[in-house]
Amino acid sequence: MAITGTDTGAAATCIQQGLLVAMPTETVYGLAADATQETAVLKIFEAKQRPFFDPLILHVPSVAAAENFAVFHDPRLKQLAETFWPGPLTLLLQKKDNIPDLVTSGLPQVAVRIPAHTMALELLQKCGLPLAAPSANPFGYVSPTQASHVEKQLGGKIAYILDGGESRVGLESTIAGIEDGRLCVYRLGGLAIETIEKVAGPVTLRLNVSSDPKAPGQLKNHYAPRKPLLAGDIDRLLKENQDKKITLICFGTCHISDKNITVLNLSEKSDPEQAALHLFKFLRMADENETELVICGFVPDTGLGRAINDRIRRAAAKA
Ligand code: TXA
Ligand code: MG
Numbered sequence: 323m324a325i326t327g328t329d330t331g332a333a334a335t336c337i338q339q340g341l342l343v344a345m346p347t348e349t350v351y352g353l354a355a356d357a358t359q360e361t362a363v364l365k366i367f368e369a370k371q372r373p374f375f376d377p378l379i380l381h382v383p384s385v386a387a388a389e390n391f392a393v394f395h396d397p398r399l400k401q402l403a404e405t406f407w408p409g410p411l412t413l414l415l416q417k418k419d420n421i422p423d424l425v426t427s428g429l430p431q432v433a434v435r436i437p438a439h440t441m442a443l444e445l446l447q448k449c450g451l452p453l454a455a456p457s458a459n460p461f462g463y464v465s466p467t468q469a470s471h472v473e474k475q476l477g478g479k480i481a482y483i484l485d486g487g488e489s490r491v492g493l494e495s496t497i498a499g500i501e502d503g504r505l506c507v508y509r510l511g512g513l514a515i516e517t518i519e520k521v522a523g524p525v526t527l528r529l530n531v532s533s534d535p536k537a538p539g540q541l542k543n544h545y546a547p548r549k550p551l552l553a554g555d556i557d558r559l560l561k562e563n564q565d566k567k568i569t570l571i572c573f574g575t576c577h578i579s580d581k582n583i584t585v586l587n588l589s590e591k592s593d594p595e596q597a598a599l600h601l602f603k604f605l606r607m608a609d610e611n612e613t614e615l616v617i618c619g620f621v622p623d624t625g626l627g628r629a630i631n632d633r634i635r636r637a638a639a640k641a
Contacts, residue, residue, distance in 0.1 A: 324480040334448035336481040344458045344472045346486025347437035349410045349512050350465035352455030360422045369479040372461040377427040378454040380434045383446035388434050391421050396500045398522040405521050408438035410512025414499030425454050441486040464605045492599035510629035546637045547605045551616040553638035559617045569608035571618040594626040
């Protein structure tokens with residue numbers, strides 16, 4: 323089993339030895355390895371059972387470090403990095419040759435971000451290496467927001483789990499890049515589109531909702547719990563499933579009291595940030611409790627709410 327602790331020096335040594343470390347970030351926990359060592363990166367794919375066509379995000383401690391491995395090929399990218407890093411924004415930059423093709427699945431661009439978490443930054447500084455890190459969950463499952471989530475599912479495959487407490491944002495980073503001169507967002511996440519637009523101008527959404535394996539972070543049935551999940555109008559869905567034991571994930575006012583229904587409220591005070599923080603944890607709880615079906619309502623579709631609804635839709639989608 324992995325050692326769980328708060329010793330960033332010990333974790334940095336593991337990274338330098340080519341081993342896997344679970345790294346807390348403000349979005350979700352990452353499964354990190356030295357991005358410059360192919361054999362170390364391979365271990366990530368093996369541990370997660372992740373297909374090689376799904377590229378990894380490179381984590382660095384500074385904009386200068388990013389420039390060692392990638393080129394900001396458009397001024398908007400630099401501007402976004404300088405405004406929002408460290409933070410829940412990943413930028414697709416032109417890759418330099420010192421990053422193995424395995425990290426980017428052979429693509430000419432590399433996804434880069436600086437995580438906003440003291441322990442992650444300490445780890446990056448102490449090991450002196452860029453870290454390739456996808457979310458630390460088995461491929462296709464819900465991302466972890468606590469060290470215990472990682473330990474339960476991947477503990478046997480990781481050398482050290484850095485316990486940095488509960489992730490502050492709870493949703494993965496927003497992914498942005500430039501395509502045909504346009505600023506595009508490929509994955510909704512912890513940084514709202516509206517906030518990006520204020521800094522860098524209009525954004526085009528390129529969210530892939532098909533099962534296109536070329537953009538796997540966008541796979542329709544990603545982020546999914548094991549139990550069946552229905553999303554939409556709560557009253558109708560409850561009526562249609564009266565005979566079942568249900569976990570109900572709701573938002574805001576929700577007065578349901580029934581012995582067959584376990585109610586998990588994303589945010590009683592209708593706060594999207596709190597809802598983002600709770601969603602993945604609640605999906606895991608629903609998977610572990612006695613109920614047989616999960617019913618989930620949508621949240622208002624603005625700001626962070628759009629990313630939350632995106633994850634709910636994907637959790638509900640069947641392959
Ligand atoms: O918040 C996050 O982004 C977390 C933390 C750990 O940083 N990481 C994360 O990684 O969510 P992951 O691997 O679960 O999702 C990364 C997604 C990939 O599925 C892929 O769609 C996209 O980022 N991606 C990575 N590199 C890319 C590239 N070169 N071109 C296009 N998309 C890329
Ligand atoms: Mg992931």
